[in-house]
Amino acid sequence: MPGPFSLLPHVELFEAPTPLQELMNLRAVIAAENGSCPQLYIKRDDMTGLAGGGNKTRKLEYLLGEARKQNADTLITAGALQSNHARQTAAAASKAGFACTLILFDTVPYQGALYRRSGNLLLDKVLGADLVIEDGTADAAEVFERVMGNISKADGTPYLIPVGGSNSVGAIGYARAAGEILDQAAAKQIGLTRIVHASSSLGTQAGLLTGLAGRASDVRVTGINVYRHDTEKMREDLTDLTERTADRLGVRRVGAERFEIVDGFLGEAYGVPTDEMKAAVSTLAQTEGILLDPVYSGKAMAAMIAMIFRGEIGPEETVVFLHTGGMPGLFAYEEEFAG
Ligand SMILES: Cc1ncc(COP(=O)(O)O)c(C=O)c1O
Known part of the structure; x- marks a missing residue:
């Protein structure tokens, strides 16, 4: 683990980097229906290797x-x-x-x-x-x-x-991940514009925003609310946690316009399946052979696909979907997928 993050107290639990892969099949399926689709990549944090992986x-x-x-x-x-x-x-x-x-x-x-x-x-x-x-x-x-x-x-x-x-210590892990994603994108000559991922306790998003700010990157971070109906409260909590993380790392604070939390994809409640989630989980499994989860990454993928169809994520963009893990949850929701 090179760089300043190695100087902070930590215990090594996995070997970075996790893979950054192109989602060519998903892109083709969306483009066939929608007429266009941004370039799509997936950051495989489901592959950290620790008992099923995840963020x-x-x-x-x-x-x-x-x-x-x-x-x-x-x-x-x-x-x-x-x-x-x-x-x-x-x-x-x-x-x-x-x-x-x-x-x-x-x-x-x-x-x-x-x-x-x-x-x-x-x-x-x-x-x-x-x-x-x-x-x-x-x-x-x-x-x-x-x-x-x-x-x-x-x-x-x-x-x-x-x-x-999710406190300012845990969020350091995602401040470091932000640099990892930027480095991989640069090595693959990917002109990354946005990262999309599921947000609940907000440490992932706070860490990413802090890490990007530390590298003076303006890549957007779009958190999908999979947690509660009060999105405004989530935005406040995200602002607070990001400030505390930036202060801990001595990085400049993040501008208010960067705190993006998208609602409309939670459904009835946290942990309750939605039809869009089920479709997104099946689509990614059947186009790319990648398994999402019913509570977080499935709802986040449903949101990303819907935002592409609505034009909220434009065809000129290059998006990394951060796969935050959760696949073991599929087994707890057996009847949703059993056909
Ligand atoms: C699979 C998965 N994705 C996303 C999240 C959300 O991450 P955060 O709590 O940092 O917002 C979690 C949190 O439990 C999770 O388990």
């Missing part, structure tokens, strides 16, 4: 660096029952020699038969994490306090990782 690998490198610095021996984090972040944290803990407790809240109003058994939840068990499962009405602060107390009583030293790994 959390990059954040966890820096979060585990902090945990080590603080002499912690047990990682604690939280998320929904099918949290990819929880699965990646369990895997990172295994690889780096930490114990791991995952607090999983049963909050998603999806009643699929395998949602509460398979997918990420199954992998959390295979990875050996201790699971604390709470229903949606539980008081999160009280649960955290109880779990932290139990670990301390057993002489453990806990390190608390926020939901989604």
Whole structure:
């Protein structure tokens, strides 16, 4: 890991760079129907190699660096029952020699038969994490306090990782990724104009914006809201997290016009399938042989395709779709894809 990012506390969890691949078949399919299509690439952060991969690998490198610095021996984090972040944290803990407790809240109003058994939840068990499962009405602060107390009583030293790994430490992983994408695009002579990806806890987007600002790049970052109906609140949180990340890295702050969060693709709620998501997952699988997920990257791909058809992403653009992972989630949503 060359450059300034190697000087910050981190634990190496994967070998960068992840592949940057052209989506020629998807482009041809869209162009056949739409008359035109921008150049499309995909950044394969689903291929980090850590227990199914995904965007959390990059954040966890820096979060585990902090945990080590603080002499912690047990990682604690939280998320929904099918949290990819929880699965990646369990895997990172295994690889780096930490114990791991995952607090999983049963909050998603999806009643699929395998949602509460398979997918990420199954992998959390295979990875050996201790699971604390709470229903949606539980008081999160009280649960955290109880779990932290139990670990301390057993002489453990806990390190608390926020939901989604999204604080100014975790976001460093995506500030670094921004440089990786720019370097790959330059090496392949790709005139990149925009990165599109799923946004929820916002560390990915905050990190990318900070990393691009650090390289004086004006590549747009379009975050697709897959998380909540209040997009304005998301934009405020993104502004705040990006400022904190920029300050931590000593990079100039990002202009307000750069905080782009697109709504209209969430559907009923976080984790609830939409028809557009199902079509996007099937289309990418059947044109490119690449698997997306039902909660994040599938909804983000649906948004990117819709924005191309609406002319909001023009044919003159060159777009990188950031594949943030999540494929194990497909197994929890079996009946959506079983035909
Ligand atoms: C597969 C996947 N994509 C995208 C995201 C969103 O990333 P962020 O929380 O940094 O906004 C997540 C977060 O959990 C995720 O698991």
